[in-house]
Amino acid sequence: MIRLWCTQVLAIIRLEMKKTFFARRGLWVYLLAFAPLVLFVSHSIAIRHHRDQLARIARDHPISSAALRDIQVGMTCDEVTQKLGQPYSQRRWHRRDEHNEQIEQSHCRYTDGKTELYLFFDKGKLTEMHRSELDTLHQSLQIFAGVFQSYYLRLAVFFGCVGVFVNLFRGEMLDKSLHLYLLTPTRREVLLAGKYAAGLLATVVIFTSSTALQWLALLGQFNPTAVANFLASTGWDQFSSYLAVTALACVGYGSVFLAVGLLFRNPIIPIAVVLLWEGVNPFLPAALRKISMIYYLQSLCPMSAAPGQDVPPLVRLLISPVQPATRSVAVLSIVILTGVVLVAAARLSRRMEINYSDDTQTICS
Amino acid sequence: MNENRIILDDVSRFYGEVLGVNKVTLSIPPGITSLVGPNGSGKTTLMNLITGLVRPSRGRISVLGVAPSQPQRLFRFVGYSTQFDAFPKGLTGSQFIYAFLRLSGRPASECRELTTRAIAQVGLIEAAERKVAAYSKGMRQRIRLAQAIAHDPRVLILDEPLNGLDPLVRAETIALFKRYAAEGRHIVVSSHVLHEVDMISDQVVLMSGGYIVAEGQIRGVRSEIQDQRPMQFLIRCRQPHLLASKAFEQDHVVEARLLPEGEVGLPAAELCGWGPGVLIKTRDADAFCRILNRLALGGIDIEGVVPADDNVHSVYEYLIGGEEANQ
Ligand SMILES: Nc1ncnc2c1ncn2[C@@H]1O[C@H](COP(=O)(O)OP(=O)(O)OP(=O)(O)O)[C@@H](O)[C@H]1O
Ligand SMILES: [Mg+2]
Numbered sequence: 236m237i238r239l240w241c242t243q244v245l246a247i248i249r250l251e252m253k254k255t256f257f258a259r260r261g262l263w264v265y266l267l268a269f270a271p272l273v274l275f276v277s278h279s280i281a282i283r284h285h286r287d288q289l290a291r292i293a294r295d296h297p298i299s300s301a302a303l304r305d306i307q308v309g310m311t312c313d314e315v316t317q318k319l320g321q322p323y324s325q326r327r328w329h330r331r332d333e334h335n336e337q338i339e340q341s342h343c344r345y346t347d348g349k350t351e352l353y354l355f356f357d358k359g360k361l362t363e364m365h366r367s368e369l370d371t372l373h374q375s376l377q378i379f380a381g382v383f384q385s386y387y388l389r390l391a392v393f394f395g396c397v398g399v400f401v402n403l404f405r406g407e408m409l410d411k412s413l414h415l416y417l418l419t420p421t422r423r424e425v426l427l428a429g430k431y432a433a434g435l436l437a438t439v440v441i442f443t444s445s446t447a448l449q450w451l452a453l454l455g456q457f458n459p460t461a462v463a464n465f466l467a468s469t470g471w472d473q474f475s476s477y478l479a480v481t482a483l484a485c486v487g488y489g490s491v492f493l494a495v496g497l498l499f500r501n502p503i504i505p506i507a508v509v510l511l512w513e514g515v516n517p518f519l520p521a522a523l524r525k526i527s528m529i530y531y532l533q534s535l536c537p538m539s540a541a542p543g544q545d546v547p548p549l550v551r552l553l554i555s556p557v558q559p560a561t562r563s564v565a566v567l568s569i570v571i572l573t574g575v576v577l578v579a580a581a582r583l584s585r586r587m588e589i590n591y592s593d594d595t596q597t598i599c600s
Numbered sequence: 601m602n603e604n605r606i607i608l609d610d611v612s613r614f615y616g617e618v619l620g621v622n623k624v625t626l627s628i629p630p631g632i633t634s635l636v637g638p639n640g641s642g643k644t645t646l647m648n649l650i651t652g653l654v655r656p657s658r659g660r661i662s663v664l665g666v667a668p669s670q671p672q673r674l675f676r677f678v679g680y681s682t683q684f685d686a687f688p689k690g691l692t693g694s695q696f697i698y699a700f701l702r703l704s705g706r707p708a709s710e711c712r713e714l715t716t717r718a719i720a721q722v723g724l725i726e727a728a729e730r731k732v733a734a735y736s737k738g739m740r741q742r743i744r745l746a747q748a749i750a751h752d753p754r755v756l757i758l759d760e761p762l763n764g765l766d767p768l769v770r771a772e773t774i775a776l777f778k779r780y781a782a783e784g785r786h787i788v789v790s791s792h793v794l795h796e797v798d799m800i801s802d803q804v805v806l807m808s809g810g811y812i813v814a815e816g817q818i819r820g821v822r823s824e825i826q827d828q829r830p831m832q833f834l835i836r837c838r839q840p841h842l843l844a845s846k847a848f849e850q851d852h853v854v855e856a857r858l859l860p861e862g863e864v865g866l867p868a869a870e871l872c873g874w875g876p877g878v879l880i881k882t883r884d885a886d887a888f889c890r891i892l893n894r895l896a897l898g899g900i901d902i903e904g905v906v907p908a909d910d911n912v913h914s915v916y917e918y919l920i921g922g923e924e925a926n927q
Binding site: 238239246247249250253254410411412415416417418419420423425585586589590591592 | 615648651652653654655669671672673674675676679680682684685686687688689690699700702703704705
């Protein structure tokens with residue numbers, strides 16, 4: 236029996252493959268999945284370019300890092316020039332103060348190839364100073380974590396699963412070809428399992444490969460030995476966690492949207508409800524917070540995103556869970572939630588009827 | 601007995617307010633059974649009920665002892681060629697048959713053999729490797745038939761299978777049905793033209809408005825129509841809507857159809873040039889006449905009543921359509 240079911244599931248996957256991977260309707264799933272890749276690749280290229288630029292400047296105007304660190308607000312222009320020499324970029328201008336006297340202001344930049352210093356002089360005195368470090372590996376990983384949790388999980392994988400799973404049944408109802416499946420000696424539950432497996436295959440392949448490529452683009456800009464060291468310490472662990480979280484997101488959201496597509500001919504409202512529910516998750520009481528996918532997915536993310544001060548508290552709430560669940564609890568919860576949704580969908584699928592007229596709202600009455 | 605019949609026991613199906621089929625009780629033996637009736641009479645609904653594509657609102661169905669709610673058992677021996685003309689995108693004729701055959705769990709080699717055989721049986725060998733999307737209407741009809749027979753079913757349900765076929769292919773297809781019937785299988789065929797199927801059918805089921813109006817061997821059905829004359833009345837009145845709804849409350853009234861002024865193609869020639877009216881179909885003419893008197897006394901202004909079934913031909917023409925309805 237099990238063997239028959241497996242054969243049937245495989246046959247369904249084969250039939251669905253074209254639709255889940257190559258449907259013209261599904262093009263935007265790829266756009267969603269690979270948009271952050273474009274972001275990280277261009278970020279990587281920009282950073283690399285900037286670093287090369289600074290290195291070239293440092294070669295032409297050599298400055299010791301120690302001297303750079305010694306600069307302090309209140310120094311005069313001459314003192315700074317004495318310590319660091321001529322800046323590689325400078326701008327001067329004049330301004331009149333309230334007594335109509337001319338005062339000189341200037342702005343100059345120094346670098347040792349790693350750190351950039353922006354200095355602002357007013358009447359020959361250093362009044363403001365900014366230090367900007369080149370992106371470190373740690374910073375880059377935090378950017379990745381932020382994008383992953385705020386955009387990738389919440390929007391890309393979410394809507395990607397909408398695009399693939401909602402249409403598994405609903406799309407065929409609209410195409411008027413669902414009856415072809417219902418006329419085969421296949422249990423409705425097996426049909427559901429086959430369709431779910433097909434959707435899962437597509438989304439997991441698309442989204443985990445995008446995750447992997449993003450990670451690659453991100454690390455690509457750094458010195459290979461530093462990257463190797465990082466990977467050897469915690470890197471591989473983080474990497475595999477991200478892949479696993481991506482796959483689990485497909486597992487969880489996939490089941491939800493499969494059920495939505497089975498229940499509703501017009502899925503906009505239920506999708507909006509799920510989106511809202513997942514969105515307000517951090518503001519819910521602890522008990523309700525646990526009835527969601529995003530809570531567990533974020534708990535599983537290896538680094539809580541963007542704990543930096545420059546992130547507004549509201550956004551910070553959205554991208555890192557309060558009181559995260561432990562790893563095993565999170566995985567188990569996602570599996571259980573998915574199981575519950577799939578069992579409900581399977582029961583529903585027994586009531587599935589062919590009704591190709593446009594005015595009906597449900598697929599299973 | 602049950603094990604070799606398709607049995608519908610007091611089956612009704614409503615689509616919300618709309619009647620699909622009502623109170624259908626049937627027992628279909630092996631051989632060719634034709635469901636005949638005009639558009640919207642419930643033929644497709646009945647076939648969808650038998651194959652579990654829709655569930656009955658009331659009543660029970662069993663196909664050779666198997667309930668339609670068990671597709672895993674039912675479609676081991678049932679094949680259904682539907683009215684729906686949609687196919688998965690991008691598949692060739694043989695890929696289409698093969699892909700869905702694989703769902704039965706048969707090994708690949710066997711599926712390939714069955715596919716080739718089915719395609720040969722419907723004469724589509726040359727077109728087998730072309731995309732279904734590029735098929736003509738008749739070819740799509742044939743590839744659907746091929747899919748229905750591919751797994752060699754004992755029960756074959758075919759919704760208007762002769763639609764769109766050229767005379768040669770039509771003859772071949774009919775020969776195929778006869779061969780299947782001779783092997784003791786069940787063939788259920790639908791059509792809205794009686795004389796398209798009456799020569800080949802062992803049994804005819806006439807449907808109208810969701811009801812079975814006559815059933816039996818073709819000769820029996822003919823005389824049944826004659827016996828029950830008149831079954832239809834055309835009534836001219838000032839409040840046709842009210843009359844139609846009152847009449848429809850009666851159990852024996854099968855159909856109440858509003859007729860716009862001067863409708864063409866009415867069965868009775870006398871009615872040409874009539875004003876607005878109602879066509880009532882009833883299974884109990886006497887009872888209906890009594891009701892009509894009551895309604896007239898109750899204030900509905902009835903201007904004229906004409907029995908519309910002056911002869912058997914008028915029934916045929918109305919129920920099944922005239923020559924022009926063929927095709
Ligand atoms: N999905 C549906 N939703 C609402 N009403 C429906 C639906 N399917 C069928 N009906 C109604 O049920 C009745 C019977 O329709 P059905 O399709 O069974 O007729 P049919 O005999 O097959 O007609 P045709 O010869 O045109 O194919 C019609 O009144 C039709 O409007
Ligand atoms: Mg029909």
